[in-house]
Amino acid sequence: MVRVSPRSRVAGWPAAVPVVLVFLVALAALALTALGACAPTGPGPEGGGGPAPATDLPVTRLTPLGEDDGYLGEGEGVSPFTEDLPLLTRMDPELLKAVRAAATEARTAGVDVVVTSGWRSERYQQFLLDAAVTVYADEEEAARWVATPQASSHVSGEAVDIGRTDAADWMGRYGAAHGLCQTYANEMWHFELAVEPGGTCPAPRADASAG
Template identity: 80%
Template sequence: MVRVSPRSRVAGRPTVVLAVVAVVAVLVTVTALLLAALGTPAPAARGTAEPPGGGGPTLGAELPVTRFTPLGEDDGYLGEGEGVSPFAEDLPLLTRMDPDLLAAVRAAATAAEADGVDVVVTSGWRSKRYQRFLLDAAVTTYADEEEAARWVATPEASSHVSGEAVDIGRTDAADWMGRFGAAHGLCRTFANEMWHFELAVEPGGTCPAPRPDASAG
């Protein structure tokens, strides 16, 4: 019978411990490499997003960030409180709008300027992911999908995504457009959004009554 002394058994333990540590280190390294390969979300810029047009409740949420890429000009995104001239060039939020709608907005803006009113566009065409962000932010704010739907349409139903809607700012310009936009075919679409306009009639026609909100069929 071969006897193993207590000293020999104790001496073998550090070897086993080192082997276990080495295996754990390899697993941690492999996990880190996999996570790096999959990519990590871009950090969100802190702030809030507001229903475009300078009116309505503020949507309490982080500024638009998707899983990998923050929203930008190619999504039709403008920062909170920002607006652009309807005559600006090379901005997707304008160039991807329906051409007839853009022409009508520009004609109306020229007429408004003659009345001393400065018209800016606070939102025009939007990408589907931008519209999805706005809807998700509204659901978070109201904690109620039905209430959120009164303010923000789904990407599939939004006239902004199809390029058939424009939001006008500031308040005096939206008010002017509500009173005189029909001369250019522009009508306010929703009663709860004084800034939202669509090309709804022939120039000089009579606008239909606005629908109560975006959830109304």
């Protein structure tokens, strides 16, 4: 039997802070961009550097969003077996079932799967899109990493982001056995139900702007 630990979280900021702080952080991000600072980085397909998941954008360190929006906080992740979080409970039931089945299999291989993002409210998705525009200082570049609320598969509950490089890599290799496929080439952490269990995943689209 697989033992599932309770929520595993990295300490983060409170769920609600004054909006003015968000504005100040946004200004700071703009200033860094103007100075030529690099965009935030995270694990790439080979475990190296690359742009981080949308939920790791610096602007999200201070946010008025809460768990009811599907928000966890920068750097946090939870077990996919957690029962009481909207980011999991409002996901498509078949997607959640597949993620849990894959996580159980991964655990036998010594890989711990955590979910860093699942279902998101429309205002959370809009917040991430606004943050991306601020950080990248370019709407087209932001659109490569964060979809609009109307187009986002997170808002519809049909996408999940897998945390830790080894877990995302494992999911990319073996997730198709459960119907899970990496759907964007530039986001090794983003998975959706794209095939029947055991099927062959289609080639991922270039990025979120590809539709």
